[in-house]
Structures are given as structure tokens and as C-alpha cells.
Amino acid sequence: MSEFFKIDAHLLLIAIAGIMALLAAVVPEMLKKLHLSAPIIYLILGGIAFWISGAGVIKPLRQLEEIKYITEFVVLVALTNAGLRIKDPFKWSTWKYSFRLLIIAMPVTIAAATFLGWWVVGFAPATALLFGALISPTDPVLASELQTSEPGKEDTSKVKLGLTAEAGINDGLAFPFTWFAILFITKGPDYQNWLGEWFLYYFLLKIAIGVVVGLLCGWLLYKLIFSISNKDTIGKISRGILSLALILLPYALSEIIGGYGFLAVFFAACIFSDYEKHIEHMNNLHDFNEELESFVVAVIFIGTGVFIAMHYELLFDLQILAVALLMVLVVRPLAGYISFINTGLNHFQRFALSFYGMRGIGSMFYLAYALTSAEFDEPKKLMAVTTATIFFSVLIHGVSARSVQKRIKKYDATNEDAK
Known part of the structure; x- marks a missing residue:
């Protein structure tokens, strides 16, 4: 009887x-x-699962390496999707609005989040800087209703295109x-010793390598x-295997x-989306x-729901709540x-492009990446304020995105008829 109903x-x-x-x-x-x-x-199901079964049965991903690798893969899949969605990815008209979000909104968000982390939550300067960096990227996964149309479908919405293009590239720019x-916490606050290295290597060179490798790899693939394919064999190529490649x-x-690598994946997908000859296969991908x-x-997000249930008392910390809500x-x-x-x-277009800068899985990846690369102060509190920000972003943006999508469609249709 010991062989029956055994659970390990x-x-x-x-x-x-x-x-x-x-x-x-x-x-x-x-x-x-x-x-x-x-x-x-x-998130709700994760919390319910924890309260029903307890930590002895369902446990969150406590190992930061596990969190890093899983969230890394999620972001890679989402970035590929974002790249495949963008029509005419190498035209300035595609980027003129998202470019402003990248060079203005992203640095302002980093600076404001750093200040709030230091002044309100009480983080040490290096931890506050990390919070500013990891909370800055817009998530390409959440509220997918506000992403531009799938390959092969025309989408004239400036809002959707701007959000998709921004989310595709600023996950790498974080x-x-x-x-x-x-570097601040490992080499000390005397930035003169490492600022040049950071700017030349970690900023300029690594970004350039990511973009060039992505473009070349996408083109070669x-x-x-x-x-090597013809009309008879191209449909037989596995979309799953090609997608993974x-x-x-x-x-x-x-x-x-x-x-x-995040930039490389996005730009490789953009190469594929730039060709309309095999649009049916792009749709399959x-x-x-x-x-x-x-x-x-x-x-x-079920794992995140479990974490919130385990550490719910941290989410009632007024400082954490204030910073999370202020960010969103x-x-x-x-x-x-x-x-x-x-x-x-x-005003509506500016509101939609500004308000729906969603925080999500990319922030979780950068959190895990940084905490496995150096020892930051108060990692539990940093995880709590990051999780709270993601939670409110998921809740507020997720509830309202569909209504905004309908208004965007109505607005774009009205403008198209007026032309």
C-alpha cells in the first residue's frame, strides 16, 4: 500500500x-x-495557494539564482514578441515618441525613484540607486492589450506603437x-575611480555590442x-524551434x-518583422x-502572489506603500x-503613453541579478518595495487597460475617418 498515493x-x-x-x-x-x-x-491565486497549503507545501522561489534565470527567460520571450510586433522598425516615425520616453522619462524615473528610496524608505545610496535602475523599465508583458498589433496587421495607434517600442528597448537600457x-557598492562612492569605466564599457560599448550582434544575428537567421526553404518546405519548419533559436x-x-543580450534579442526580432515576404510564418512565430x-x-506571478502572502506585513509599511503608489x-x-x-x-495620447509605463518582470530580473552580483543593504526591504510597486502596477494598469484600449480604438478610428 505504500506505493499508492505517495507525494514527494x-x-x-x-x-x-x-x-x-x-x-x-x-x-x-x-x-x-x-x-x-x-x-x-x-497574484490572487498565488496568495490563496499559500494560505491554504502553507509554506510547508508551496514555497516561493527563495533562491535568487532561480528567480534570475526564470525571469530572464520570461523577459527574453516578451522582448522577442515586442520586436516581432513592430512594423517598420527601422523608420524614425516608429521611434519618435518612444525615443522621448527613453531619453527623458526613463532618466527622470530613475532619479525620482532613487530619491524616494533614499529619502522615504531610508535606503543607503547604493541600494536607492539600484531601486531607481530596476524600477525604470516598462514591462512588455503586462496589459498586452496596449501593445501594437501582431505581425501583418496594420496599427496606426501612436500610443500602442510608442509603448511597445519603449518596452522593447528600455528593458536592455536598464x-x-x-x-x-x-559598481557604486563594490568600488566605493568615490565615483571618479570608476565612472569612466562605467560610461565607456557598461554604457557605450555593451549597448553597441548588443545592438550590432542582434542585427547581424537576426539577419543571418x-x-x-x-x-534554404522553398514554398513547400517553409511551412514545415517548426515555429517552436525557430522561435527558440x-x-x-x-x-x-x-x-x-x-x-x-536583451537588446540583441529585441533587435534580432526587429529584423524578422522588417520583412513582409513571409508574414504568415512571422505570425506563427x-x-x-x-x-x-x-x-x-x-x-x-503565482510565485509573486505567494511572496506577497508570506511577507504581507511588509506591504503594510507606510513608507513602502507610499513609494510604490508614487511610482505608479x-x-x-x-x-x-x-x-x-x-x-x-x-492630452489623451500623452496621458496613455505616460500612465501605462508598467512595472513588472524586468524589475524582478534586475533585482535578482544585482543581489547575486553584490551585497546590498536591506535586500528584503528592497524586494518588498519592488514587489509592492509591481503589485500596484498590475492591479491599476491591468484593471484600466481594457477601457483605455477601447478609447484608443475609437479615437484612432475617428481620426482615420477624418483623413
Whole structure:
């Protein structure tokens, strides 16, 4: 009888993975008519699972290395999807609004978050700098309703295109500022000893390597796949295997050479989206990536829900709550709105582009990356304020995104008819 109904950790993990896969398949479909996003449900389910089963059965990812590798893969999948979505990725008209978010809103957000982390939460300067860096990138996963259309479908929305392009590139641009915090704590506050190294190597060179490797790798992959294939065989190429190659190869090559892999993956996907000849296959790639993304998002946010349930008392800390809400409701919206002065955008477009700078999985990756690279003060409190910011972003943006999407569609349709 001992062979029946036995439960061990390995089998339990397999069962949990199966449940998460089922949720990833069902939950997004169930929510299509509701004003909710899937991550909100996953957070709630993670909290419920913890309270029902207790920490003895379901545990969050306590190992930072595990968090880093899982969130890394989620971001890679999301960046590939963002790159495949962007039509005409090498035209200035595609980037003119997101460029302002990158050079104005992102630095302002980093500076404001650093100040709030130091002044309100009481972080040491290096930890406050890290908080500013990791909370700055816009997440390409959350509120996908506000991303531009999938490959092959025309989308004239300046708001959707701007948010997708920004999210695709600033997940990589957060790396130099994360390294600034790491160098600050490892080499000391006397920045004159390492500022030149940071700017030349961690900022200029690593960004350039990531972009160049991504463009070359994307071009080579595209030529390799579609030059050796004909009309009869191209449809037989596995979209899953090709998608994984597009995700993994640019990232690995860029990191090996010394560049930022996130940028390489995004620009490699942009190369694919720039060709319309094989748009049907691009749609297949995008569809597979979305399925893969749905599963890993379920895993991450259920785990986040468990963490919130375990450390819920930290989320009632008034300092943490204040900083999290200020980041979501004031800092990013204000920084974004300032970025679009004298652009010709109306108030609604400026609001949507500014307010929906969502915080999410990229922040979790940078948190884990930095904490495994150097010893920062108060890591538990840093994790709490980061998680709280993500929680409020998921809740506020997820609940309101669908309504805003409808208004964007109505506005764009009205403008198109007026032309």
C-alpha cells in the first residue's frame, strides 16, 4: 500500500507546473470580456495557494539564482514578441515618441525613484540607486492589450506603437544603470575611480555590442531559414524551434562577446518583422511566443502572489506603500507627460503613453541579478518595495487597460475617418 498515493517534492512540482499550464491556457480566455488582466488573477491565486497549503507545501522561489534565470527567460520571450510586433522598425516615425520616453522619462524615473528610496524608505545610496535602475523599465508583458498589433496587421495607434517600442528597448537600457549601482557598492562612492569605466564599457560599448550582434544575428537567421526553404518546405519548419533559436542565439552570442543580450534579442526580432515576404510564418512565430509567454507569466506571478502572502506585513509599511503608489501614480505619469511637450500629441495620447509605463518582470530580473552580483543593504526591504510597486502596477494598469484600449480604438478610428 505504500506505493499508492505517495507525494514527494518532485511529483508535486510536476503537478503544480501542470496546473499553471492549464491556468495559462484558460485564464486569459475567461478574462477577455472582463476588466481584468491575467497577472491579477495569478497574484490572487498565488496568495490563496499559500494560505491554504502553507509554506510547508508551496514555497516561493527563495533562491535568487532561480528567480534570475526564470525571469530572464520570461523577459527574453516578451522582448522577442515586442520586436516581432513592430512594423517598420527601422523608420524614425516608429521611434519618435518612444525615443522621448527613453531619453527623458526613463532618466527622470530613475532619479525620482532613487530619491524616494533614499529619502522615504531610508535606503543607503547604493541600494536607492539600484531601486531607481530596476524600477525604470516598462514591462512588455503586462496589459498586452496596449501593445501594437501582431505581425501583418496594420496599427496606426501612436500610443500602442510608442509603448511597445519603449518596452522593447528600455528593458536592455536598464542594465547600465543597474551596473552603476553595482559598481557604486563594490568600488566605493568615490565615483571618479570608476565612472569612466562605467560610461565607456557598461554604457557605450555593451549597448553597441548588443545592438550590432542582434542585427547581424537576426539577419543571418532570417537568410539561413528562408534561403534554404522553398514554398513547400517553409511551412514545415517548426515555429517552436525557430522561435527558440531567435530567442536564445542572439542573447547567448551577445552575452559571450560582452554585450547586453536583451537588446540583441529585441533587435534580432526587429529584423524578422522588417520583412513582409513571409508574414504568415512571422505570425506563427509570434503565436508560439505568446503561448510560451502565457505559461511563464503564470509561473512568475503565482510565485509573486505567494511572496506577497508570506511577507504581507511588509506591504503594510507606510513608507513602502507610499513609494510604490508614487511610482505608479505620479512619477512615471509625470515623467512621461513632460517628455511629450511640443510633440503635437493631444492630452489623451500623452496621458496613455505616460500612465501605462508598467512595472513588472524586468524589475524582478534586475533585482535578482544585482543581489547575486553584490551585497546590498536591506535586500528584503528592497524586494518588498519592488514587489509592492509591481503589485500596484498590475492591479491599476491591468484593471484600466481594457477601457483605455477601447478609447484608443475609437479615437484612432475617428481620426482615420477624418483623413
